[in-house]
Amino acid sequence: MSSLAPTNADLAVGAPPPVPVSKSGRKFSFNLRQSGIYLAFLAIVLLFTILTGGDMLAPQNISNIIVQNSYILILAIGMILIIIAGHIDLSVGSIVAACGAVAAVLMVEHSVPWPLAILITLVVGGVIGAWQGYWVAYFGIPAFIVTLAGMLLFRAVTLMILGNRGIGPFPDEVRTLSNGFVDGYLGNIGLGALGGADLLSLLVGVASVVGIVVVQWRARKGRQKYGQAVEPFPLFVAKIVVAAALVMFVVVQLARFRNLPWVLVLLAALVLGYSVLTNRAVFGRQIYAIGGNLQAATLSGVKVKSVIFWIFVNMGVLSALAGIIFAGRLNQANPTAGNQFELDAIAAAFIGGAAVQGGVGKVVGAITGGLIMGVINNGMSLIGAESEQVMLVKGAVLLAAVAFDIWTKRRAGASR
C-alpha cells in the first residue's frame, strides 16, 4: 500500500540531526514487570510440585486444573478487556447463574435442541451485556454502580427462573463440552516408560508447536524486513524452546490421561482469538487508547461509547458461555451458581498485570493470573490445606501482584 507513506514524513527539518541510534546494538533489558507474572507462575507451579511430591503435575491433575478453572478463565478474558478500558464488571457471577438457568430451562424443560439452546443462551448473555453497556457507555453511569446493580438484578432473575431448585440433567453433548474429552480417533501409541498416550492429542500438540514456531519466525522476519529491532537470536530460540516444551509437556500428560478436554480446545481458540483482537485489530487498539487516555482517544476520533458498549456485550456473551459450561459440569443449573466468580475473574486480570487505572493488560496475562489462582487452589487442596488458608493465600497473592506492579511503575516513573 503505497498510500501509507506519510505525505509529510520527509519534511526536512532544519535542526540538529537526530540522536543516533544503532539498529542492532540496542540492548534488550529484561522487562521485569511484563515477565514477572510468568516467572511467578512457574515458581508457584514448581513450589506445589515439590510440596505435593509431583502430584501437581500428574496427568489427571493437570486435566483437573484446566477443567475446574475453565469458566473463570473464560470470564477473565472478557474482564481483561473491560479493565483495560478502565471499567469493571461485578455482575458476571450473576450473569453466569442467569444464563445457566436459561440454558437449563431451554434444554431440560422445553427440550430445545442443544445447539439452538446454546445459541439462544449466548444471545441472552449478549442482551444482558448490552443492557449494562447502555447504562455505562451511553448514559454515563460508572460501571461499578451499573454492574453492582446487575449483580443483584441478575441473581434475582436467576431465582425467579429457578426458584429454590436446580434444573438438570443436561444433554450429554453439553456435559461433554464442559467435562468431556476429545475422542481418541487414532488410538493410542506407547511412549515407553510413560505408558500409552492418545495419538491424536499428541499430533495436535505437535501441530501447535509447529504453529508457534512458524508464526513467531514469520513475525520476526517481518520485523527485520522493516528494520525493527528484534531480540537476539539465542533468546528468541530459547523462548520458543521453553514454550514448545511447556505445550508438549501439558499435551503429553493429557494424552496419557484421557486426551484433550474439550474446554481446553475452546479456551485455546478463545485465547488465540482475543489475543489477536487486542494486539492487531483496530477495535482492540481502541480499547487500549480509551483506557490510556479517554479524552485523547475521543479527540482522536475513537467512537468511545460504541467501543465501551461492545466490550460489555462481549462480556455478557462470554459470561453466558461460562454459565453453560459451569452448569454442564455440575449437570444442573443452580440458583447459587457463579457466586463470587466476578471476584476471581477480576483478581485473575489484576494478578495478570492489568493496571488499576486502565490502559494496560494482556489476555495471556489474565489467563496466567487465573491459572495462578487455580494452581494455588488445587495445590493447597492436594496438600490438605483448609479453605480459609487458601483464601488467605489468594488474597495475599492478589495484593502482592498489584503492589509489585505499582512498585515497578513508581521506580520507572522517577524521572524529571
Place this chain on the structure above:
Amino acid sequence: MSELTDTILRMRGISKTFPGVRALDDVNLEVLRGEIHAICGENGAGKSTLMKVLSGVYPHGEYDGEIEFDGEPCRFGGIRDSEHKGIVIIHQELALASNLSIAENIYLGNEMATRGLIDWNRTNAAAADLLRRVGLHENPTTPVLDLGVGKQQLVEIAKALSKRVRLLILDEPTAALNDDDSAHLLELLRGLREDGITCVIISHKLNEVLDIADRVTILRDGRTITTLPSEGLTEDRIISGMVGRDLDHRFPPHEPKIGEEVFRVENWTVHSPTQHGRVLVRDATLSLKRGEIVGLAGLMGAGRTELAMSIFGRSYGSDISGRLIKDGKEIRLRSVGEAIEHGIAYATEDRKRYGLNLIEDIKRNVSAAALSRLAKRGWVDDNEEYKVAEGYRKSLNIKAPSVSSVTGKLSGGNQQKVVLAKWIFTDPDVLILDEPTRGIDVGAKYEIYTIINELADAGKAVLVISSELPELLGLCDRIYTLSAGRITGEVPRAEATQEGLMTLMTAGQEIPS
C-alpha cells in the same frame, strides 16, 4: 549588597541522577535576600529538578551537594521540612482541590483548629485577609473550580503566604495566564518583594523575566552557565546562554505560497454545554487558504479553544450553529471521526490531558487518529505502523531512543512533536494548532515553527491559536482577533503590531485593570 549576610539561599555542588540521566551536574545557585531571582533554561536543563531538590520533593540523600538557607545548612526530608523553614514551591500544574472552597484550599493541611475541630469563622476571616493581600476579590467560601486559572494561581500564592513564606518558588507561573493576569501576578510579586519575601521564578517568557527579575541564573544541560544582573540584559543574551548558540532569529524565515481558499467557517455560534444560554462564540466567520498560516489571537476565555473544538466534530459546546465550507462545498461534522475524514485536524492545547496516551509508546500515539490507514479489514499492520512512526521520528527530529519509547517520558517539545506527527499522519488539509509551543523550550519552539512552515508549504492551511503575540507576529501570514466570543479583527502580517492586536483583542469588552 553582596555581603554574606545578604545571601538567603546558597546551593552548592548540587548533583542529581536519575536512571540513565544526569539531571543536575554540580549546580550552584545563590539567591540574595529580598530579590526576585529568575532561573532560565531549556526544558530538561534541570530547572524544575533543582527546585524540587530545594523544596524537599527529592529529600536529602537523593542528591549530592549542600543547601544553606539563612545561614544554616539544611537537610530536608520532605516538603514539610522546607515549608517549616519558609520555603514554598508553587508547581506549574496547580495543586488545588477544585471542589473545596478557597479558604479550605488555603489552609489545607494547615487547618485552623481548636481541639481538633476546624474553626471556620477564623479560617474564612484569615483567608479573606490573605485574598486582599494578593488582590483577589472573591468570597473565601467560593469553590476553586469556579475560578479561572489566573485566580487559582493567586489562591496558591495566598496559600503560600499563609505558611509565612520567606522564599517563594514559582515554576512557570504565567504559562497558562493571559497578559492581564500575568501582569497582575508580576505586580503582586513586586509587592511581595517590598514585604521582604524572596522569590525564585522559573519562566520561559523572557520578556517577563527581564521585566521583573533582579538577577537571572541560566542553566543548560544540568549545569549552571552563569548568573547575571538583569540590568542591561537582553533576551538574546539569555537565549544564547540557554541554547549555547546564538539564535539570530527566533523564527525561521518563510516565504508563504498562498493558494485558494480551502476552509471557511461562517456565522459560527457555540453555546456553553454546562451553563444554559451562555454564548461562547458568536457569529464567527473566518477563512483559511492553502499554504497559509493564520493566527487566532484572543485572551484567555475569549472562546478560542471553544471555537476550534466545536469546529472539530462538535467535540465541545452545545447548540452549535453556522456553516462549514470545505473546498467550496458545505460539510457537516457531527463527530471527530467525520472531521478527520474531511481533512480537519486539531492538536490540543493540553497535550498531556487531551493529546497523548502517556502510557503508550510513540508509534501507537502517532497512529491513534488514523489507524484505519494502517489497517486492512480491521487488522492493523504493525510493521507499517513502525515504519510510519520511524519516518516521523526522523523527519520531525523526535528525540527518543526508538518509536517504542513511552511518550510520558519525553520532554514537552518532543511530546508536542508526537502530537504533530499524529495529526500530520491523518493527512489533513486544515490543521488547527492550539498553543503549539506552550511550555516548550526555545530550541524546540524553533523546530515546531519550522514544521508549521513546511506544512504550509505542503499546501495545508494552518490555524495557530496562541497566547503569545510575538509568536503569532513571527509566524502567521494573517491574524484574526477574538474577543468575548466575537471575531473583532483580521490583520495581515505586514500591518500587525502587538499594540494593535491587543486593542482588537479587548474590543467590545471591559478591559480588566
